[in-house]
Amino acid sequence: MLEPAYQVDVVIVGAGIAGLSAAHRLTSAGVTTVVLEAAPYAGGRMSTEKVDGFRLDRIGQLLSTSYPELRRTPGLGSLTLRRFAPGVLLHRDGQTHRTGAPATGGSARGALHVVRALASAPRGPAAAPGRAGAPVGGAVDQARLGAALGRIAATPVERLLSRPELPAAQALAARGMPARTVDGFLRPLLAALLCDPELTTSSRCADLALHSFASGRLCVPEGGAEALPELLAGTLAPGTVRTGVRVTSVSTTSVTTAEHGEIRCRAVLLATDARAAAELLPGLRVPDFHPVTVVHHTTDEPAAVLATGTSLLLDADRGGPVAHTAVLSNVDPSRAPAGRVLISSTVLGTPPDDVDTAVRIHLSRLYGTSTRRWETLAVHHTPQAVPAMRPPHDLRRPVRLLAGLYVCGDHRDTSTVQGALHSAHRAAAAILADLGAAGPMHRADPAPTLPRAA
């Protein structure tokens, strides 16, 4: 049932944020584009499940307002980012320490203030959120940490990327920071930012993560992770994104699909996850992945957890499976029905067998309240959530494989939303340069019709 006349300039394989943002850049430049997505919905890993009025993300909840591509990506102009309180709450030695920082609005000075406030708070008497403590050491240690974060916020990214590269855990040990500062603050923070509990990630990527933390604010998209792909898809002409279409092979001039046969084109952009990309193009590198599990709860007794406000709570004690947790409905009220709370907790690495029970026990310590009657809304486990970035890690992996064949996605950059968008930015630029050099493009049909299903 193939219609041989069917042709577009560019076929994009995969409708995650990388594929969708590349499609927006290409169609805006007058290049006819179709995005083929195997799943029944667009968005890839950035999906949001709706349960009884709650909006439950599969993805962990840590974006940064300083991610440059969130500002630069056309189509995301109306994205609302809901910010966590500056700094973090730290659970250390059985106590929870509040940063006590004012909302200073995402500047390096703000982040430094957070750290100083963290470090200089007097020791509190009990293990309840809001009681003060000294999780990162004494005044000298705090000043050192503040200075280190300040330097990292002020260092240009290209300079960070030219530093010697080690596993992050080794680099932390070599930087002359006191163990208390490293274990009480930097390790749990980096584990959460990198989804890597053992800190095997390249120290350059860890520096980038700290740079983002120190120069911006942790945040979540209002309405859930799916807000990003929805906004991007909404900018494309109807029919540009085709869901339920699995691509089975690619070349520089066509793709073959399981449902619609061959589609001819002038360029193919592979925007799948790393594993699917390597299945279509054997030889592409497949990294290891960090598994991530996100557990969502609600409770009818919200008073105890509401004390955490809009803070992200990290466990520096590693006293259970939860790496970080937050009352997400405080940060973004649209994620829970009126009057209800949503508590979202992230487990890094391979989860224990009965993950929900283990998480509940751990959360009862972290929030200082019984969790026995909490209701579990969802447990989302993603074994291949985040590509590992072990050293040596190339953050600018080539996106142009051949004239006519391109690849993007988080595995070509950093394993983050920022990395996925940035790789798409680079790939779209490479395609436009190649197609521009080859002559005028098809402009007639902004949303071409697919061949009928066979």
Ligand SMILES: Cc1cc2nc3c(=O)[nH]c(=O)nc-3n(C[C@H](O)[C@H](O)[C@H](O)COP(=O)(O)OP(=O)(O)OC[C@H]3O[C@@H](n4cnc5c(N)ncnc54)[C@H](O)[C@@H]3O)c2cc1C
């Ligand atoms: C649990 C979890 C927690 C995370 N935490 C964070 C975080 O805190 N901060 C952060 O910045 N990032 C985080 N990430 C990473 C972030 O979600 C990803 O980097 C980003 O969503 C990747 O987008 P992408 O477009 O590159 O790939 P994907 O979203 O994987 O999109 C690829 C698309 O290709 C499709 N596809 C695959 N094969 C085919 C085929 N043969 N034919 C057609 N379509 C195909 C897939 O169905 C998918 O829709 C997390 C991810 C997960 C899963």
